Amino acid sequence: MPQGSVAIAPHGTCTVAPPYVPVRARSALGGGWLAWLPLEAPPLSDPPTWFVAVVLVTTAVVLVLSWQPVRNMMSRSQRMNARFNPLHLVGTYGAFGSITRQRDELAIEGTTEADPDPDSEWREYGFRGKPGDPRQRPPQVAPYHLRLDWLMWFAALSSAYSQRWLLELLRRLLAGDRQVLRLLRSNPFPDAPPAAVRVVRYRYRFTTRQERRETGHWWRRQRTTTEVPPVALTDAGDLVQC
Numbered sequence: 217m218p219q220g221s222v223a224i225a226p227h228g229t230c231t232v233a234p235p236y237v238p239v240r241a242r243s244a245l246g247g248g249w250l251a252w253l254p255l256e257a258p259p260l261s262d263p264p265t266w267f268v269a270v271v272l273v274t275t276a277v278v279l280v281l282s283w284q285p286v287r288n289m290m291s292r293s294q295r296m297n298a299r300f301n302p303l304h305l306v307g308t309y310g311a312f313g314s315i316t317r318q319r320d321e322l323a324i325e326g327t328t329e330a331d332p333d334p335d336s337e338w339r340e341y342g343f344r345g346k347p348g349d350p351r352q353r354p355p356q357v358a359p360y361h362l363r364l365d366w367l368m369w370f371a372a373l374s375s376a377y378s379q380r381w382l383l384e385l386l387r388r389l390l391a392g393d394r395q396v397l398r399l400l401r402s403n404p405f406p407d408a409p410p411a412a413v414r415v416v417r418y419r420y421r422f423t424t425r426q427e428r429r430e431t432g433h434w435w436r437r438q439r440t441t442t443e444v445p446p447v448a449l450t451d452a453g454d455l456v457q458c
Contacts, residue, residue: 386415
């Protein structure tokens with residue numbers, strides 16, 4: 217990475233610039249901007265008139281072109297990733313064009329019964345960050361990135377996001393893979409792996425103040441569908457539906 221730069225990692229984390237960046241910043245901005253820093257400013261000269269004029273004109277153009285994007289962002293019918301002028305100098309950009317208003321989460325559950333039925337006891341695996349147990353308070357995990365929890369959130373948005381890895385995750389849980397289990401907050405089968413696992417979908421919402429006082433729960437959830445029916449592991453290591 218070039219000296220004095222800031223890098224953005226692929227999954228939303230930041231790499232902080234080296235400590236000598238303020239020295240360069242001070243030399244670029246002038247002595248008055250960062251006079252509070254205990255640094256000796258290099259000798260500076262006044263910028264040429266043409267440079268000041270270019271900066272002022274550019275600033276004025278950006279301010280004028282920003283009017284429509286700002287108005288768009290304040291609108292109820294907001295357009296994301298849109299351009300508002302042929303020059304493409306100012307627009308609205310974002311990682312997500314829209315945000316869902318309902319929160320669905322996938323829960324992975326296991327049972328010790330090899331041939332589960334509707335009356336079987338299912339125990340839920342706990343994740344470190346994503347909603348699971350309604351009694352679990354939403355944790356503060358930044359600046360860390362819990363990749364598995366993040367993938368589970370995407371899997372709840374569309375099964376297309378989980379086609380390549382969700383069944384493999386279930387296979388590893390059935391095999392009691394220690395490396396995978398270390399990614400989780402809690403393992404409901406500490407003595408031996410479960411005989412079967414499944415994936416169910418819940419719809420979550422935050423509890424109201426009254427519900428929080430009465431139950432101590434942070435979330436209210438309602439089961440909606442079974443995303444992956446009960447599956448077991450064969451002696452050959454393959455998944456089969458129970």
